[in-house]
Amino acid sequence: MNVYASETLHRIGAVILRHWYLIAGSWPRFLDLCYWPMVQMILWGFIQTFLMRQSSFFAQAGGVLLGAVMLWDVLFRGQIGLAIAFFEEVYSRNLGHLLATPLRIGEYMAALMLVSLLRTVVGLFPATLFAIWFFGFSLYSLGLALAAFFFSLIAFGWSIGLFVSGLVMRYGLGAESLAWALIFALAPICGIYYPTTILPDWLQAVAAFLPASHIFNGMRAVLIDHTVRTDLLVYAMLLNILWLAAGVAGFLVFHRQARERGMLLQIGE
Amino acid sequence: MDAVANPQLDQSLNAAAPAIVVKGLLKRYREVIAVDSVAFTVAQGSFTALLGGNGAGKTTTLAMLLGLVQPTAGSIIILGEDFRLHAKSLLARMNFQSPYADLPRRLTVRQNLTIYAHLYGVSHAQARIKELATDLDLALLLDRPLGELSAGQRTRAGLAKAFINTPKIVLLDEPTASLDPDTADWVRAFLARYAREVGATFLIASHNMLEVERLCDHVLMMRQGRIVDTGSPKSLIAKYGRTTLEDVFLEVARHGAREAAS
Numbered sequence: 001m002n003v004y005a006s007e008t009l010h011r012i013g014a015v016i017l018r019h020w021y022l023i024a025g026s027w028p029r030f031l032d033l034c035y036w037p038m039v040q041m042i043l044w045g046f047i048q049t050f051l052m053r054q055s056s057f058f059a060q061a062g063g064v065l066l067g068a069v070m071l072w073d074v075l076f077r078g079q080i081g082l083a084i085a086f087f088e089e090v091y092s093r094n095l096g097h098l099l100a101t102p103l104r105i106g107e108y109m110a111a112l113m114l115v116s117l118l119r120t121v122v123g124l125f126p127a128t129l130f131a132i133w134f135f136g137f138s139l140y141s142l143g144l145a146l147a148a149f150f151f152s153l154i155a156f157g158w159s160i161g162l163f164v165s166g167l168v169m170r171y172g173l174g175a176e177s178l179a180w181a182l183i184f185a186l187a188p189i190c191g192i193y194y195p196t197t198i199l200p201d202w203l204q205a206v207a208a209f210l211p212a213s214h215i216f217n218g219m220r221a222v223l224i225d226h227t228v229r230t231d232l233l234v235y236a237m238l239l240n241i242l243w244l245a246a247g248v249a250g251f252l253v254f255h256r257q258a259r260e261r262g263m264l265l266q267i268g269e
Numbered sequence: 270m271d272a273v274a275n276p277q278l279d280q281s282l283n284a285a286a287p288a289i290v291v292k293g294l295l296k297r298y299r300e301v302i303a304v305d306s307v308a309f310t311v312a313q314g315s316f317t318a319l320l321g322g323n324g325a326g327k328t329t330t331l332a333m334l335l336g337l338v339q340p341t342a343g344s345i346i347i348l349g350e351d352f353r354l355h356a357k358s359l360l361a362r363m364n365f366q367s368p369y370a371d372l373p374r375r376l377t378v379r380q381n382l383t384i385y386a387h388l389y390g391v392s393h394a395q396a397r398i399k400e401l402a403t404d405l406d407l408a409l410l411l412d413r414p415l416g417e418l419s420a421g422q423r424t425r426a427g428l429a430k431a432f433i434n435t436p437k438i439v440l441l442d443e444p445t446a447s448l449d450p451d452t453a454d455w456v457r458a459f460l461a462r463y464a465r466e467v468g469a470t471f472l473i474a475s476h477n478m479l480e481v482e483r484l485c486d487h488v489l490m491m492r493q494g495r496i497v498d499t500g501s502p503k504s505l506i507a508k509y510g511r512t513t514l515e516d517v518f519l520e521v522a523r524h525g526a527r528e529a530a531s
Contacts (some may be wrong), residue, residue: 014387
C-alpha cells in the first residue's frame, strides 16, 4: 500500500474512531441504535402473524412484511446514520476543526458512509436475531440476494444522507428536519409493503427511478415466487450509481457554498 | 513576564522567507466586505498579532488562512507554497484554536486528542498526548469528558489539540480569553517556549492588549476589514504617543489610524 493510500485510510479511520468512541462510551446511545429497529420488527411481526391467520396470501408469503420492515430499516438507518454522524459535528461545533485538518472532503464522505454502515449493522443485527427466535422468520433466508438488497438500499440511503447533510452545512440546522422528512416522503413510492404496480401510473414512473422500489419488488419475488430477479438488482445498482453521484455532487456543491458564505467555522447549535 | 521577542532570533528569521504572505485578500458577503484587500507578511518564527474590534475581519482572515472560508480574491502563500494548490499538505503543518470551534464534549480529552493525532498523521500519538498533557497541565484531566471540564480547562484541551501535530504555523483566536490571569500567563510561557523549540510562527487574534505587548513582536491593526497600521507594539505606542497598546487600540478603533508617524 502506498503512503497516500495509507494516510487516507488513517484519516478515514480517525473519523470512524470518533463515532465509535461516542457509541461505545454511551450505553443509552447504543441502546437507541437497537431499540427502534426492534420495536418496528415486533410491531410488524405481530401484524404479520395476525394477517397470516386471516389471509391465505400472507400464510403462503410468510415473512414478507417482516422482510420489508427490516429492509426498510436498512435504507432508513443508512440515511439517518450518515446524517446524524454529520450532525454530531455540527452539534458539537467540531466541523471547523475537522475540515481544517488534512482530511479531504472525499475522505470525510467515505468515513460518513462507513459510520452509517457501522450504525446500521449494530442497530439491525439484534432485531434480525430476535425475528428468528420470536417469529421464526430469518432475513438471512433471502440468501445471497440479501447482500445485494442490503448494499443497494444502504447506498440509496447514503445518497440522500449526503444531500441532506450538505443542505445543513449550507443552510444550518434549520434544515435538519429534512433529514427525517425526505426519506419518509419517498417511503410510499418505494413499495415497501406493496408492489409498486398498485401505484397510479404517473407515480409508478417516479418509483421506477428509485432503487429502493426495485429492491422491495425483488424481495417479494424471492419470498413469494422464490425467484431472484437479477434484472431488478442490476437496475437498482445502476440507479444507485446515479443517485450516489448526485448525493456526492450535492454535498460538494453545498460544501463549496458553505465555504463561500463562511458557514463552516460558525455552524453549530 | 518578559517579552518573548528574541532580537537575535528575529534577525536571523527575518532574513528567511516569510512564513505567510497574503496579497490582496478580499472577502465579500453580498454587499458586505468583511476583509478588504489586505496584504501582509508574517516572518518565520515571529509572533504576529491581529488586533481590531469586533467585526474588524480578524476571524475571517484566520478562517481564510485555514481554508474554512473561500476568499473572494487574493492569494495566500504559506511556507512558500500556494495555499489554493497545496491546502491539505499545508494544513498538516498548521493548526489552530478558535472560540468558534469546539471539540466534542462527550468524548474525553484523550479520545479527542487521539482522533486529531490520527487526522494529522502524528506518529507515536500517545507519547505526544502525554507530552502535551504535561506541558498544558492536563495529565489529570485526560480521561475526563470534555463537557465535565471548566471553560479554562477546555481551553487548555483546545490548545493541546492545536499543538498535537507540532505545527510550524499556529493560528490562535483569543487563546487565553477564558483563562484566569495565572493560567493565561502560564499558557503564554508555553507558547513562547514552543516557538523557541520548534521555530514555529504564530498569528494571534486577540483583544488582550497586555498579552499582545508581552508576546508579540509585530502587530497588524485591523479596522472595518482593512489593515490600517502595522508595527511592533513599542513602535505603535510611540507613533500614537500613548503609554499602552490598549490606548492605541482604542484610538484606532474609534478614530482610525494616523496617516503618518508623529
